[in-house]
Amino acid sequence: MKRSRVVISGLLGVLALGGTAAGLRLWSIAHVRRSTGRQELGFVTCHHCHFVRLEQLPWAKARPHHRSPAGLAVSPDGKKLYIALDDVNEVVEADGATLQVTRNLKLDGGPFGLALDARGERLYVTCRDTDRVAAIDTREFKAVDSIAVGAGPVAIAFCATKAGDRLVAANSVSDNISVLEASPLKEIARPQAGREPCSVAVTADGSVAFVANRLAVAENPLTAPESELTVLDPASGRILTRSSFASAHLAEGIAAVPGRAWALAPVVKVRNLVPITQVANGWVMSSGLALSDSQGRITQVPLDEAHDYFADPSGIAVDSAGRRAYIASGGGDAISVLDLDRLAHWLAKADETARREAIEDLSLSAEYMLARIPTGRNPRQLALSPDGQILFVSERLQDSVLVVDTTRLKPVGRIPLGDGGGSDPIRRGERVFTKAAYTFERQFSCRSCHPDGHVDGLSYDFDGDGLGDNLLDNRSLQGVAATEPFKWTGKNPSLEIQCGPRFARVLMRTDPIPPEDLNDLTAFLKALPSPRWERQRHQPLTPAQERGRQIFFATETPAGTPIPRARQCHTCHRPPLFTNRLLSSVGTKGPRDSADLFDTPHLLGIAHSAPYLHDGRARTLEELWTTYQTNDLHGVSSHMTKRQLNDLVEYLKTL
Template identity: 25%
Template sequence: MYLSARSVRFFLPLTTLCFLCLLMGQQRASAGQSNSLMDISADGKLLACSNRDSGTVTIVDLASNKKQSEIKVGKHPEGVTFLGKSHQLATAVYDEDIVVFLDADSGKITGQTEVFDEPYGVASSSDGSKIFVTLDYPGRIVEIDTHNHKVNREFSSGSHLRGIAISNDDQSLFTTEYYTALVRQIDVASGKTTDEWPGGSTDNLSRQITLHPRRAKAYLPHIRSRITVAHGAGSIFPIVSIVDTKPGEGKRRRKIPMDSFRGARVTCNPWDTAITPDGKTFFVVFAGTDELYVCNVIDDDYRELTFRSSLRLGHNPRAVRVAPDGNTFYVYNSLDFNVVAYDTQTLRPRAIIDVTENPLDEEILLGKRLFYTALQPMTSRLWISCASCHPDGQSDGRTWHNPEGLRNTQSLAGMAWTHPIHWSADRDEVQDFEHTIRGPLMQGSGLVRGKINPSLDAPNKGLSRALDAMAAYSNTHEFTLSPYAKKGLSPAAKRGRELFFSKQTKCASCHSGPFLTDSVPSAKIVRHDVGTSVDNPGEKMGPAYDTPTLLGIYRTAPYLHHGKAKTLEEVFTIYNHDDQHGNTSQLSKQELADLVEFLKALPYEDPVPQAKAAGMVKVSK
């Protein structure tokens, strides 16, 4: 095609204008594109923040940088989003299995929607007519109509979903699996997976995903859990992974190690990311080392990010968001209970906004800060914190090659009622973990001055205010009721209960009491040989093990101390050698299915009243 000088003179401005319009069309003019504990309204006037410990959502007026209102929504809210361009918003209340809708201007709840279990991430369509919510367990996406608050549909997408983002054209969802960091692209119209980007075998704890506003890129913070090395210098690594979301082009997925991103400086537990509207500046917060990295976004499909600067933050930062005009970014310091506004260019703080009062006892707050930090006196190498393996008291879904043998990470729920601790029952108080803090895994200076007592010997309780505080926090984690028993036990679960407590199976000979374990705080430590040590040739402390509680077992696969049983069925079949772990070999296929249904329904009632009635003593610290 030949263009005259005159046509070129008119053609170039026209093409430039079209290109600019294309870029503007790619930018999202509404809030709520990706999940976070914070969101900013599309007009830049309001900020919403979920306060997990308070069970509230706070609305901040950004003109004055003052708290406008705080609304009680339920136990442990997580993701929050404004709906399109409006001041309506929604939050996922993790422990109550509900999504709560609010009006930010009035500070009032406008409705709620019950979901199956553990809603975590939430993202809004550009017009605000619907939201998409990830259910951590069992790995579903729920689409909810924001006008009538009814569920339009549900579709499965892997397991343990947390991160979610919606494309600028509202046609695709991008999700992350919590325990694998696998990214999926899902067609909104059909609910079907159209593409996926697997992570490495060690990728873990991926909570959030951010989409580039102009390019086909997705960014997700997560860690690598190198289970073969139980050492502070080589177990946990901070990562930002970048996915090329345009089909068939570029390198599909690449990792940027954050522990070597700025030379020798190590960081811990990347939690949330954000990017400026012009796509040029990237932020990532590290909840373990209390800092933020400011990065340049490089459009070369090779380096991707370069380090610009860093900021020291408050305690346990869990969210970062950028204002629509790109001039200000906000960081949520979850254990200071505040949001700090920073100038995007100078990186200087503009305002500190208290979003909620500290709801925790001062001892619990100190213990929680210690539990989440990767700084001294807890660790010296900065790679790892207690929360790297037990985030919010849950499991990291991994089986570690510990010096004593394979050890499947356990949840801390109910631990205050089920001492001693560890599969080998080698700790009779949380204070004994001072040995772990000082040992090769964490390499910290410790919370006690001078010598400490051996585990299972004289108490370490009382030797240090800080150590007692960490124990007090560790013992606060509670169970939530099973989603499989919301309407009571099913007929199959009732039949399974009869089998469980029967003399035929003898399950209750060890799994007894309100917490279904004979491991209770007392002077006597009980261990049982259930034949599972033969599956782990490297075992050094078996063959007898502590009896774990069965409450909440529906969501804690894999099973057994070695983590080799992928399902509850395998516990009773492949890994129940000679019926040492209950008499189950004679069960029919239907009876085995009934037994599994009962276990999935645990807990179907609160065990604490029964424990108190039985005279059991809870360990407070």
């Protein structure tokens, strides 16, 4: 071949390649414009809308499981301890003297809460993931009965009533309470609770059951949130009263106090509307104890001290004489011991004003705080032996149960359950997530605002601008992998940056999280699954959900008018994550917002992350297209009938 021919064919080849590349480029630009419905694109890659497969996401992949203790129950003779291990689907029995596990039982569905009957013959277990309560015969140590209850049952309590033996289970996902006959298992009532009922206690005579609800609800983002205390009659399941904890939430434990007609629930006092820059003044959140007295009056008292905080209060146990309360601080790795006689003494002389202002006075805790006992990692649930001598503490992120002598107020042993999971970055990341030591004076942890990696349902004032300006609704971290950019403004391109130095400066007011801990933290965040994904994706849609799906993917209105590409729901909320990861303006800028472009949120698990929109103004999904509809800028909805809107919402709830 002549040299010139080689050159010419080479040139032709380059030209052809160049032409193809240019053609591809033009096609790509046109394609992306068509797919986004807009001309101005900014930075968009093919990855914004393609190549995402849920099966490939970190949270959909197999991960190590750990023998982390959840619920605890002590036998009436004080000799045996039962422990639920939700992550490995087991319930185990341990010997209180040898501190060894003696028997194991496989029980599917994430066994979580435990309750024993009066004689210790039946152990009742809530299976959080399969929405059931199971009964275990403790002699044979095998499951003998099981029943479907509401969704996501966590805590359960047993009581003998005049009408027979009862169980009261808190269904954290369906926001209701299952009241059951204990033998055989039979549901007799399912009254509505507050938001995320999470703990249950009954009085010794079985006449009253208290259910504490984890999340608070606010009228609107600018009003103080309140969480509900639901009080019911376990014999009939009838609601007696609904009272509320003002500006307090995350009640993850509750106890009825014998002899005093009190119910005690550890809570987090929130001041979400105080700018977060006030962390240094201790004005953002603190731990408290809500006390409901015999007249149903509620007084909140502090659990913290002026310069030392005991973040994320969780389980509570009270002795049978009603003299002492023990409260786990999940973020502070400690147990607080309270003298209830001294608390009663303070309460008796406190007037209305003193009671109302008590929670703000961190020096008050000295009046009734007896001791703080250090524990292993992330103490959550507590159980006392019937004689009150021994306190068992579940060390959730260390796979062990600590045994505390309550006379000496000292740990005396530990029941090992697993290896602690220290070699698993996800487990280590969860420790970072739940630990308050990264915050100034140990005031709070990530979990304080993102319980279970989810939302707390509140809007926060994060920027140092005007009070109440640019409020930001909390965002769920469940299913957050691959949905970058983060934040409502979409300003953070990665989880490392989201949780990095600026975050430490603004939110936690201390040194940044060390790099190796930050790596573990992001591994944990990426492994947080979208709720109930595995189950839901195999379930067929109901007719209403299917009609809603067609509306979501519609390209024209029922009357045949085309919906512009840019306003079709699925253009922005593109499956499978239901986001195209781009910023959009959908007419939701409020009078106190400085921007009108917001990150297109993913919609996985959307049913459970109310309130909605960047500032949390919409309390329900319906409100997005009724109270806060935006003249068809946020999807085209003005033609929709009430029924069509309901169908759309029904579909959204399946995501």
